[in-house]
Amino acid sequence: MKINLEVPEVAIREKRLGSITGFCGTAEGLVKTARCGKLKEENRSFSQWAGCSVGKALCQLSMIQDAVVIQHGPIGCSGEFSMFGFVNKVGQKQRNLTVKNINAVSSNLEEKDTIYGGGAKLRKTIKEVFQEFNPKAIFITTSCASGIIGDDVEAIADKAEKEIGIPIVYISCEGFKSRVWTTGFDAAFHGILRKIVKPPVEKKKNVINIISFWGSDEFSYLLRKIGLEPNYIAPFSTVEQLSKLSEAAATAQICSTLGTYLAAGLQQEYGIPEVKASQPYGITGTDAWFREIGKIIGKEQEVEELIKSEKERIAPKLEELRNRLKGKTGYVTAGAAYGHIISTLLNELNVKVIGACVYHHDPVYDNGDIDADTLNFVVENYGDIPNYDVSNKQSFEFVNAMNKIRPDICVTRHPGMAIWGIRLGIPTLLWANENLSFGYQGLINFGERVVDLLENDEFVKNIAEHSELPYTDWWMNQNPYSFLGTKGKKTEELQREKVAE
Ligand code: SF4
Structure with a gap:
């Protein structure tokens, strides 16, 4: 399914990719079943818990250095603020960045808001956030409550954007929408692609986008050997950095579960080649990954030398x-x-x-x-x-x-x-x-x-x-x-x- 940035909501993984959460068998059987088009969700008659897309959207958006996330929902939907506050600090330490809190607030919908609507509260929260944090962008993540009562978050965001003059991005990630919680990653990246990324002004041949979480910087060491610099997305990036994703030489991802949507979106919209080779872990995967990058940037010989010397070293x-x-x-x-x-x-x-x-x-x-x-x-x-x-x-x-x-x-x-x-x-x-x-x-x-x-x-x-x-x-x-x-x-x-x- 083509990525459609004309619509404000991301298509959920079940519809877009045919993703499932229930299967038992063998890995080979799963691959074959999927290849012959017979894969279908197996429902459970008992479920111990369920994850939520909000957390996955938050884990990418709440660590953007100069943006703020408004979680538009009851306070309970912001339960993961504390976890991301913690991993944000650990990640900042690992990357030698100044350690500070995440910028995330809840609009705190209460019972009466579910009757009279949460729009007024959201508008008030946007104003307060702008005055308090002076952010470069505001992301509004939704919740089951805001979705069920039908708050028009997109319209509120667009109106506030015109008044305030910074991108205010609606992220549709209501938990009930998808049982595949990684849809939340896609929702975050859908918003970034629609409202933050700008057409390229200057192509940067030495920059490669790396879609990742908050882990330590392990990519620079090898990428620099072939003249590349990693541009890590989205934790610890800035709004300006994100606006220039279209200028990179290529996009890679630490895992396709996380980066599938953004990598494909950047290729579709701006022609940035996505590194589709298997992920860069283990000898076979890393060989294939570097060889594909070598082809994209025209440095096949340098890549072969890197592969040889690294393999001999270890x-x-x-x-x-x-x-x-x-x-x-x-x-x-x-x-x-x-x-x-x-x-x-x-x-x-x-x-x-x-x-x-x-x-x-x-x-x-x-x-x-x-x-x-x-x-x-x-x-x-x-x-x-x-x-x-x-x-x-x-x-x-x-x-x-x-x-x-x-x-x-x-x-x-x-x-x-x-x-x-x-x-x-x-x-x-x-x-x-x-x-x-x-x-x-x-x-x-x-x-x-x-x-x-x-x-x-x-x-x-x-x-x-x-x-x-x-x-x-x-x-x-x-x-x-x-x-x-x-x-x-x-x-x-x-x-x-x-x-x-
Ligand atoms: S959005 Fe829905 S599923 Fe997610 S935490 Fe809130 S109530 Fe739970």
């Missing part, structure tokens, strides 16, 4: 890590594309990935290129993942499945999931700074942490010995997917049966 350490990890098994739980990245890293270190619980699946990305399929990259290069579960963080499924699979190690990118592996007595690595695993050195960084964890498992054993799971034997003895539409039968098997019919 070879002895990589060999040592691979020997120490040979025969180990791993389980992965993370967002979709980052889950594929962790699977890549483990497999390249000789850790066989025998299961995964990823939070959604995009059968295709916004660039429409089938070769950009990151799960297929894993299957083609490292083989199948036998126990592959798509689950929007339903811990009851994850705990049950991992208890049956019992890998040597579990790796997660989300803190809330790490505790479950530890309580099961499975060494669990929380790998939250994804940038640390970028490139050739990243594989070594990651491998060292895995070895460290496996060789120091006393803490995990102690925790497991002294903790009790909230799940009873009644649940733990059942098929982990008993509440999925398939009732524990692998989704791909059912869909194969339907095709045969």
Whole structure:
């Protein structure tokens, strides 16, 4: 589906990409089911919780240095302000920036506003925010409440923009709209593409946009070797920086779950080439990523030299890590594309990935290129993942499945999931700074942490010995997917049966 910047609301992932949050089977089965157009959402008859797009929009918008986010909703919808306040400070420290708070406020809709409308409160909040913060732009993220009562946020934003003279950007990210919470990333980038990015004035051949979170700056070291500078988006950028995204030589992303919409939008609107090669993690992925960048900027020879020297540099350490990890098994739980990245890293270190619980699946990305399929990259290069579960963080499924699979190690990118592996007595690595695993050195960084964890498992054993799971034997003895539409039968098997019919 073409990205349509004429409309104020982003098309949700389910409609745009056919994304799902329910599947159980194998990684290869998921790829094949999606390729033959038979992939469909498997509903759950029981759900432990649900995520919300607001948080994903906030995580990109609230760390823009000179903008303010107004969360137009009840105060409870701003619960993630504190978390992003924390990661903002950690990220600023890692990037050697001045440490300051995020600029985010709530319009604090109350019961009476749901009857009389929240427009007046929003207008008042915009004025106060402008006076208090003097921002270069204001982003207004919506909520279920503002959506249900029908506040015309776009009209209010447009009117205020004319009065105040700075971009005031409506971000439609009501939680009820999409069960794929990463739609919130797309909503944030839709607003940035519509209202912030300007046509290029001067092309910058040495700048590459890197769509990322708040992790440390690990890209500069290698990119500078081929004459490039990373322009990290969107945390810690400025409104002016964002307005010039159209001037870069190319756009890359630390993971396609995050950057699919913005990268494709910049290519569609301004012809900025998107790096579609697999993500830059592990040897195979990093080789492909740099080779594509080399082609885009016309520096293939320099890229080959970089690849050769980096591989030679890390070879002895990589060999040592691979020997120490040979025969180990791993389980992965993370967002979709980052889950594929962790699977890549483990497999390249000789850790066989025998299961995964990823939070959604995009059968295709916004660039429409089938070769950009990151799960297929894993299957083609490292083989199948036998126990592959798509689950929007339903811990009851994850705990049950991992208890049956019992890998040597579990790796997660989300803190809330790490505790479950530890309580099961499975060494669990929380790998939250994804940038640390970028490139050739990243594989070594990651491998060292895995070895460290496996060789120091006393803490995990102690925790497991002294903790009790909230799940009873009644649940733990059942098929982990008993509440999925398939009732524990692998989704791909059912869909194969339907095709045969
Ligand atoms: S927007 Fe909706 S789903 Fe999101 S936090 Fe608010 S009430 Fe919950």
